[in-house]
Amino acid sequence: xxxxxxxxxxxxxxxxxxxxxxxxxxxxxxxxxxxxxxxxxxxxxxxxxxxxxxxxxxxxxxxxxxxxxxxxxxxxxxxxxxxxxxxxxxxxxxxxxxxxxxxxxxxxxxxxxxxxxxxxxxxxxxxxxxxxxxxxxxxxxxxxxxxxxxxxxxxxxxxxxxxxxxxxxxxxxxxxxxxxxxxxxxxxxxxxxxxxxxxxxxxxxxxxxxxxxxxxxxxxxxxxxxxxxxxxxxxxxxxxxxxxxxxxxxxxxxxxxxxxxxxxxxxxxxxxxxxxxxxxxxxxxx
Numbered sequence: 001x002x003x004x005x006x007x008x009x010x011x012x013x014x015x016x017x018x019x020x021x022x023x024x025x026x027x028x029x030x031x032x033x034x035x036x037x038x039x040x041x042x043x044x045x046x047x048x049x050x051x052x053x054x055x056x057x058x059x060x061x062x063x064x065x066x067x068x069x070x071x072x073x074x075x076x077x078x079x080x081x082x083x084x085x086x087x088x089x090x091x092x093x094x095x096x097x098x099x100x101x102x103x104x105x106x107x108x109x110x111x112x113x114x115x116x117x118x119x120x121x122x123x124x125x126x127x128x129x130x131x132x133x134x135x136x137x138x139x140x141x142x143x144x145x146x147x148x149x150x151x152x153x154x155x156x157x158x159x160x161x162x163x164x165x166x167x168x169x170x171x172x173x174x175x176x177x178x179x180x181x182x183x184x185x186x187x188x189x190x191x192x193x194x195x196x197x198x199x200x201x202x203x204x205x206x207x208x209x210x211x212x213x214x215x216x217x218x219x220x221x222x223x224x225x226x227x228x229x230x231x232x233x234x235x236x237x238x239x240x241x242x243x244x245x246x247x248x249x250x251x252x253x254x255x256x257x258x259x260x261x262x263x264x265x266x267x268x269x270x271x272x273x274x275x276x277x278x279x280x281x282x283x284x285x286x
Contacts, residue, residue: 001042001043001044001086002041002042003036003040003041003042003043003125006036006043006046006086007120009046009081009084009086009087010032010046010106010120011120012081012082012084013030013048013080013081014106014107014113014116014117014120016079016080016081016082017030017080017107017116018113021079022079023052023058023061023075023076023079024076024079024080026052026053026054026055026058026076027050027051027052027076027080027109028051028052028053028108028109029050029051029105029107029108029109030048030049030050030051030080030105030106030107030108031048031049031050031051031094031103031104031105031106032046032047032048032049032103032104032106032123033047033048033049033097033101033102033103033104034046034047034088034101035047035129036123037102037103037104037123038126038129039123039124039125039126039128039129040125040126040129041125041127041129045086045087045088046086046087046088047088047090047101048080048087048088048089048090048106049089049090049091049093049094049097049103050076050080050089050090050091050092051092051094052076052091052092061075066241066243070195073089073091076089076091077089088146088150090149090150090151093149093150093151096150096151096154096155097150097151097154098136098150098154104119104123105119106119106120107119136150136153136154136156136157137153137157138156138157138160138167139169140167140168140169140273141153144262144263144271147262147263148242148262149242152242152245155245155248156273156275159249159283159284162282163278163279163282164252164277164278164279164280164282164283164284165252165275165276165277165278165283166275166276166277166278167273167274167275168273168274168276169271169272169273169274170206170259170271170272170273170274171269171270171271172199172202172203172205172206172261172270172271172272173202173205173206173209174198174201174202174270175201175202175205176201176205177201177204177205177208178205178208179204179208181225182204182224182225183201185219185224185225186200186201186204186219186224189219189220189222193266194266195264195265195266196220196240196264198264198265198266198270199240199261199264199265199270200219200220200238200240200261200264202261202270203219203238203240203259203261203272204217204219204224204238206259206272207236207238207259212236214234214235214236214257215234215235216235216236217235217236217238218235218236218237218238219238219240220238220239220240220243221243221244234255234256234257235251235254235255235256235257236256236257236258236259237251237256237257237258237259238259238261239258239259239260239261240261240264241261241262241263241264242260245260248275249283249284249285252275252277252280252283253280253283255277257274257275257276257277258273258274258275258276259272259273259274259275260272260273260274260275
């Protein structure tokens with residue numbers, strides 16, 4: 001998009017922040033980074049980092065959204081941007097942005113609107129600043145990167161570059177497992193029309209069709225078969241929407257492998273990243 005259009009969108013976001021309707025009353029700071037912050041005349045997407053608090057109501061909303069496979073931050077995104085497209089948001093992830101991102105403060109709770117406007121005007125256009133390359137991108141992420149948070153992409157690429165892991169991309173078939181016990185176990189956790197049920201069923205079916213046969217399979221943090229709930233060696237962790245991604249290195253060190261279903265959805269194609277250990281000595285401390 002043109003820089004002028006991006007600037008107009010940021011002005012509208014400041015209007016929304018000034019109103020401060022729920023859940024924007026939880027937002028404390030907003031930063032801009034990426035191509036726009038560097039001065040690009042054609043910045044592409046607007047990269048915005050948001051620092052916010054949580055309360056009981058917000059936490060309950062997040063938990064409910066995750067249970068049904070929805071984006072837990074969708075409400076805050078809509079409140080910030082309205083119906084506009086072209087934003088890429090990061091929430092409470094400033095310490096995990098790629099090196100060199102240099103997020104620039106745009107808005108801070110308690111500041112006058114004029115102060116935010118001055119900060120925005122200080123982000124000057126620079127004809128020499130082209131669009132930033134897509135951060136932390138590899139072939140396996142193509143077409144999926146909008147559903148893989150930037151800090152997660154950065155972490156996976158770091159592990160890949162050091163030779164610690166292998167990443168395979170898999171197109172899952174939307175089908176139930178053949179094992180009746182697995183079908184029953186998933187049915188006890190989710191309704192059959194839940195996107196999480198569809199994603200979990202497809203992932204478990206993949207393990208059957210590919211002949212993986214790990215000693216135990218864990219789905220979204222729980223063993224698929226409580227009779228085979230061995231934690232660690234050669235276990236397979238099926239995670240939906242990056243559930244407990246912060247435990248990935250620990251699990252890999254224990255000898256497990258991970259099947260990450262990128263975007264649980266009721267109707268759209270299902271894709272997964274199969275993450276395995278290539279060199280355990282190259283894994284960082286968990």
